[in-house]
Amino acid sequence: MPWTKILLDPEDVDDLRQSGDYRALTYVEALREAQAQLLENDPRVFLIGQGIDDSTGVFGSTQGLAERFGAKRVMDSPIAENGVTGMVLGAAAAGMRPIYIHHRIDFLPMAMDQIVNHAAKWSYMSGGNACAPLVIRSLIGRGWGSAAQHSQSLYGLFMHVPGLRIVVPASPYDAKGLMFAAVEDPNPVLFVEHRWLYNAKGYVPEQPYTVAFGEAVTRVEGQDVTIVAISQMVHEALKAAKELRTQGISVEVIDPRTISPLDDAAIIDSVAKTGRIVIADTACAIGGASAEIACRIAETIPEKLKAPIKRITFPNCPTPAGPSLEQAYYPGVPDIVRAVREVLDAGSG
Amino acid sequence: MSISSDFPLPPSPKKSSDRPVSSDERRTLLASMLRIRHFEEKIVNAYPEQEMKTPVHLCIGQEAVAAGICAHLRSEDYLATTHRNHGHCLAKGVSPRAMFAEFYGRVTGCCRGKGGSMHLCSPENGVLGTSAIVGGGIPIATGYGMAIHLRGESRMSVGFFGDGASEEGSFHESLNFACLHKLPVLFVCENNSYATNSPIGARQLHPDIFRRASAYGLPAELVDGNDAVEVYRAGRRAVEYVRSGQGPYFLECRTYRFKGHVGPECDWEKGCRPKDELLAWMERCPVATLTNTLLREGEIDQAWLDALAAKDNAEFDEAISFGRSSPFPDPAELTMHVYAEPGQGK
Numbered sequence: 001m002p003w004t005k006i007l008l009d010p011e012d013v014d015d016l017r018q019s020g021d022y023r024a025l026t027y028v029e030a031l032r033e034a035q036a037q038l039l040e041n042d043p044r045v046f047l048i049g050q051g052i053d054d055s056t057g058v059f060g061s062t063q064g065l066a067e068r069f070g071a072k073r074v075m076d077s078p079i080a081e082n083g084v085t086g087m088v089l090g091a092a093a094a095g096m097r098p099i100y101i102h103h104r105i106d107f108l109p110m111a112m113d114q115i116v117n118h119a120a121k122w123s124y125m126s127g128g129n130a131c132a133p134l135v136i137r138s139l140i141g142r143g144w145g146s147a148a149q150h151s152q153s154l155y156g157l158f159m160h161v162p163g164l165r166i167v168v169p170a171s172p173y174d175a176k177g178l179m180f181a182a183v184e185d186p187n188p189v190l191f192v193e194h195r196w197l198y199n200a201k202g203y204v205p206e207q208p209y210t211v212a213f214g215e216a217v218t219r220v221e222g223q224d225v226t227i228v229a230i231s232q233m234v235h236e237a238l239k240a241a242k243e244l245r246t247q248g249i250s251v252e253v254i255d256p257r258t259i260s261p262l263d264d265a266a267i268i269d270s271v272a273k274t275g276r277i278v279i280a281d282t283a284c285a286i287g288g289a290s291a292e293i294a295c296r297i298a299e300t301i302p303e304k305l306k307a308p309i310k311r312i313t314f315p316n317c318p319t320p321a322g323p324s325l326e327q328a329y330y331p332g333v334p335d336i337v338r339a340v341r342e343v344l345d346a347g348s349g
Numbered sequence: 350m351s352i353s354s355d356f357p358l359p360p361s362p363k364k365s366s367d368r369p370v371s372s373d374e375r376r377t378l379l380a381s382m383l384r385i386r387h388f389e390e391k392i393v394n395a396y397p398e399q400e401m402k403t404p405v406h407l408c409i410g411q412e413a414v415a416a417g418i419c420a421h422l423r424s425e426d427y428l429a430t431t432h433r434n435h436g437h438c439l440a441k442g443v444s445p446r447a448m449f450a451e452f453y454g455r456v457t458g459c460c461r462g463k464g465g466s467m468h469l470c471s472p473e474n475g476v477l478g479t480s481a482i483v484g485g486g487i488p489i490a491t492g493y494g495m496a497i498h499l500r501g502e503s504r505m506s507v508g509f510f511g512d513g514a515s516e517e518g519s520f521h522e523s524l525n526f527a528c529l530h531k532l533p534v535l536f537v538c539e540n541n542s543y544a545t546n547s548p549i550g551a552r553q554l555h556p557d558i559f560r561r562a563s564a565y566g567l568p569a570e571l572v573d574g575n576d577a578v579e580v581y582r583a584g585r586r587a588v589e590y591v592r593s594g595q596g597p598y599f600l601e602c603r604t605y606r607f608k609g610h611v612g613p614e615c616d617w618e619k620g621c622r623p624k625d626e627l628l629a630w631m632e633r634c635p636v637a638t639l640t641n642t643l644l645r646e647g648e649i650d651q652a653w654l655d656a657l658a659a660k661d662n663a664e665f666d667e668a669i670s671f672g673r674s675s676p677f678p679d680p681a682e683l684t685m686h687v688y689a690e691p692g693q694g695k
């Protein structure tokens with residue numbers, strides 16, 4: 001299945017392209033195409049966000065859409081994150097399907113009141129008589145000294161709040177399919193993109209399609225160790241799996257694709273098979289997605305674990321600016337390889 | 350490039366060209382206020398039984414604002430209100446049965462017992478949910494206006510909020526945005542001069558909220574919120590302006606609540622505010638004032654008032670017994686509606 005694959009080498013894409021029925025787009029092209037098709041096919045959809053209509057178009061993800069669909073449907077916004085979140089909530093409750101776009105997830109705490117106190121509870125408080133089908137796009141990223149207020153990875157915060165959906169696409173296929181699913185879903189959806197994936201290429205059908213929430217995908221099948229990896233860490237995990245294969249270690253890589261809802265069954269089934277789990281998250285560890293995944297495994301199949309659960313995450317500190325500290329901050333392939341070896345050693349000891 | 354401002358000032362409201370308010374309109378206005386007063390008094394009477402387990406924020410003393418504004422609205426107009434929402438919802442047409450059942454936590458309530466008094470919802474009357482976070486409903490009202498604007502509809506949106514909300518960022522963010530896009534939103538600040546127990550003078554240097562609003566570029570008026578006919582006139586001006594497509598409008602209605610911030614009792618005994626202040630405002634009770642005017646002018650008589658009270662009492666007694674006799678939600682409903690189902694909210 002081409003959509004289960006994340007192609008790490010551009011040559012792989014070219015090979016597949018030449019082989020025939022394979023349409024490759026980058027992650028950012030997939031996002032842009034999804035939004036363009038949504039705007040084209042659904043009059044309820046509109047985009048709003050600070051600077052989304054400028055020439056850079058949110059790192060290219062909205063480029064050209066304002067020209068094509070007009071300022072009423074691709075709307076620049078004042079810098080008023082909480083207010084505008086309330087406004088898109090109101091518009092959504094009144095039947096529209098807004099997509100509110102932020103250049104960074106760091107700006108979502110400005111809108112905490114409307115996301116947590118309002119949007120997340122709009123259905124419940126009304127006993128199911130109303131709903132808030134809004135999508136909030138935001139980016140996470142890393143590098144170039146972006147530092148403590150421009151490179152956080154805060155999606156884990158929102159997992160604690162009932163009523164929110166959180167999607168973390170790692171491939172162009174999922175970026176497009178989850179965007180359609182997010183707009184179709186009658187709930188508030190936090191759509192979290194990783195800036196480092198924007199140029200990743202992969203298979204993307206031209207026709208609209210949805211990727212269902214709560215359905216993980218197995219990126220690589222294996223027998224010895226399960227790696228559950230989130231967002232950009234899927235790519236690090238795939239590289240680690242490739243390296244470990246040369247050493248005779250068979251790793252299974254699972255990409256949950258959405259962390260709320262989380263596909264417990266896919267994770268549990270894999271860990272039941274391998275007995276060993278490494279969770280690779282592109283966020284801090286405490287109370288976040290990696291903690292929740294670890295907890296669900298420990299609660300469900302403690303008897304299947306041949307080794308303690310291992311997590312690869314950011315250290316518990318804000319993001320530093322300088323390149324040396326920044327390098328120390330972000331985990332990558334070597335950390336995952338080491339973790340896999342540790343759970344194997346612990347299991348055999 | 351010039352740095353001087355050529356930004357046009359918002360047009361000043363033309364009160365002189367107002368049509369007169371007819372006798373029928375004044376009687377309907379009084380009936381609407383009395384209905385709210387009677388409803389709130391039912392809560393005052395029933396609350397000590399401790400069966401109505403929901404924090405109630407009564408609007409006794411402030412009825413003129415809800416009645417005077419909502420008189421000009423249609424059922425398809427959207428309404429965003431606050432924790433102090435009973436008057437707005439009643440005047441907008443929300444069913445007292447659904448409200449009382451909600452106060453009693455029953456499955457027949459307008460939120461199936463999940464919202465309580467603070468989160469009323471009645472989509473068929475344009476109430477698409479209610480926020481009880483101060484300032485929370487203002488951007489939502491603006492968002493309703495955005496939806497109307499984007500779809501090119503003729504309906505409008507109204508947001509009620511208190512003086513405390515004018516201190517929140519959401520107030521400023523919403524006024525700025527509504528003016529920027531000329532959204533069909535009427536902002537109504539119900540200034541009762543208290544945020545819980547904090548008087549406005551302890552919270553704001555400048556007492557005129559409407560002046561701050563007008564800085565964003567929309568017409569903004571100060572209204573005597575205890576003069577029902579004045580509120581009615583201002584509401585008519587504002588609603589006609591918004592419906593004409595010229596953009597948002599702002600009314601600051603100065604009023605006063607007779608009860609405490611929350612609950613059926615008054616709070617001056619607890620030292621929350623001076624008794625003299627309360628008594629002075631009670632002298633200016635909006636319901637009594639209009640009642641006396643219409644009695645004096647011969648537009649109504651005691652029989653009219655008695656008949657109205659009897660009708661309201663019968664309606665609300667039945668609504669209360671409907672609420673009290675309705676079933677509680679099944680325990681399985683506890684975790685329902687956390688996530689909306691496809692097609693919900695239509």
